[in-house]
Amino acid sequence: MKRLLLTLALLAAAGLSGCTSRTSGVADANAAPATTGGSAKGDFGPPQGEPIHAVLTPPPRVPPPVNRNHPAKVVVELEVIEKEMPISEGVTYTFWTFGGTVPGSFIRVRQGDTVEFHLKNAPDSKMPHNIDLHGVTGPGGGAASSFTAPGHASQFTFKALNQGIYVYHCATAPVGMHVANGMYGLILVEPPEGLPKVDHEYYVMQGDFYTAGKYREKGHQPFDMEKAIDEHPTYVLFNGAEGALTGDKSLAAKTGETVRLFVGNGGPNLVSSFHVIGEIFDRVQPEGGTHPQENVQTTLIPAGGAAIVEFHLEVPGSYVMVDHSIFRAFNKGALAILKVDGPENKEIYSGKEVDSVYLGDRAEPNLKAVSTAAKAHAAGTLTRDEQIAAGKQLFTGTCSVCHQANGEGLEGVFPPLAKSDYFARDPKRIVDAMLHGVSGKVTVNGVEYHSVMPPMNQLTDDEVANIATFVLNSWGNPGGQVTKEQASASRAENPAATQAEH
């Protein structure tokens, strides 16, 4: 009920200021318009006043509202930068970016503004680039006018005739590859009266990525053209990296506040079924259009499209944003978190916090202990305690869903790891189980289990050694240490031989 009232209040506020005077673009406080009139009604005359330099922000930040009642000339300077950045923990990728981030810098102007666009291509770029802004009226959306060689700059000007949230992207051949490497972002063309005030605005953009190596395979990963053409992404990500919006980089808000997300989808291939687990969108402008939908669970965001999503927060906790084509969320990285602080509201929701089933390893503030351990190993100074710390974080992501966070498993289904006589008899079994899986009957602590554990051989030898060391030193297990070399030796063994032992 509280939410309903608040929603109504918000809508009322939007309605009061939501009308466009056709000629001046100045708000008219009386009637809500049935139509905005589109581009034919979007020219509010020549720019007034001194040119304004647009504030550009990296994701997930959004520039402040335009807060202007007249059309102006807005100068946008955007630089294309090709750079290597992490795409996941321990995995790097050569991204091509607008402004050094994926997605590119957020641009915010007002309907009727004259935008003078300067596209620079960094001197150390390998490729020429250009930009197509979906908010531009004119052939190519700016692409033909902005084709820019490395170390050069180009300029074009357009009038933003249509209000809305628009994708921009690079349109240089091969277009798919430029987009797949991260060349997209959002430009918001505010309606003349601006958007209703909210407590937080955030910028989230989905994209699919195609690497030669498997998901989370460590090291530098090159782009894989075949996978891109076949539309088989290795990663589906919010804001260009796994973990870009989780752990200590989660988005933040408080109960009682309203959040507005500008959600884009750069593609190149996939359409996003955008959903926030545990929330209902009070208001959605689907595909960035003017007429809102209300009370929406999941909204479709086309590749090359965007939506404005708003919701009011009542219950504290972690809200997980996903592409509800759900394997993408849990097996390709399409997870982001909105952390909501505030007092519990048991009348609305009694339950427990969202847990590792949804969050996996992203429930941890970050994976710092994992990288610390990797560095220590490289330096030859890895201690057991570092291994345990790293193993604990990895365990949360990979193992706890079945074996539970407390290592006790589920009797009859998932064997316990805590006080396990199965491991006590032969600690090497932990490593073998991870790398080769377990199938067939096993008896643990007097209970017989007959299910299949798939091999977790996507884990590196480092990771296997750290998880095994963590398990050996937890929950009353006998202690000890497993080295990377032991993991490596187990990996080299014939899996069939390992299974025969069980």
Place this chain on the structure above:
Amino acid sequence: MGHLEGIGSVPGFFRALRAGLAALALGLPVAVAATEAGGPVYATVPATSFVSVIETEPGAKPQAVAAFALRSEPVTNAEFLAFAMAHPQWRRGNVPAVFADAGYLSHWQAADALGAAALPRQPVTQVSWFAAQAYCESENARLPSWIEWERAAAASDKVADARGDAAWRRHLLDWYARPSTGALAETGGEANLYGVRDLHGLIWEWVDDYAAMMVSADSRDQNDPDRLKFCGAAAMSLRDRDNYALLMRIAMLSSLKAADTTRNLGFRCARDAKESRR
């Protein structure tokens, strides 16, 4: 089988090869040995008929490409420095802006010195089309045409047209996955069938007719009435899914003006087969 111009015969080729191997064994730079033997090495690329990736029509007829000679390696910093010393009008600071932009040889320490950021055996970059033209003239040569360049670059070390070989194509594409913030490698990569090196994986290269390449700045318009401007790259990007690496090279060339210079753009020279056969 191609052979090396200036050496002239197949036995001559093997002699040169042996000399190269001997130089390697002695730890000497191979190209120095070759250059001392009589100027830059040109390799013969025999006449053929060839379908360019630019041909977007299905069933396009092969185009006759006459035999020509192509420099086996791109022009290096050391070679370009020698040229600039001999032709002061092409030194940095002396070249009018219409012939080279502000980035011209900007990575050199001085107009007459390479410095730490430009090693002698690295390919010269930050050169304009005009400068590349002038250099090739000084070598009694010219820039290759696109079709010549593409035809030579279609060869792997074993076959004349490797464009259907997925592994070879993947190898070419890997270059694009590396950022170009690090230093360029030196010339002298793997030789292809004709003995030409570094056509892929090192730099972009100017071609004589780069300005005539019909690639749209906006590569997606396929059936636009203005086909001359708009048909090229997009049609290729869809039809010829196998040659992305070349497509990107074409896109790069079509973004350039003749005075432009970039950090990854160099050149090599070519000669008509007849002229170069001395």
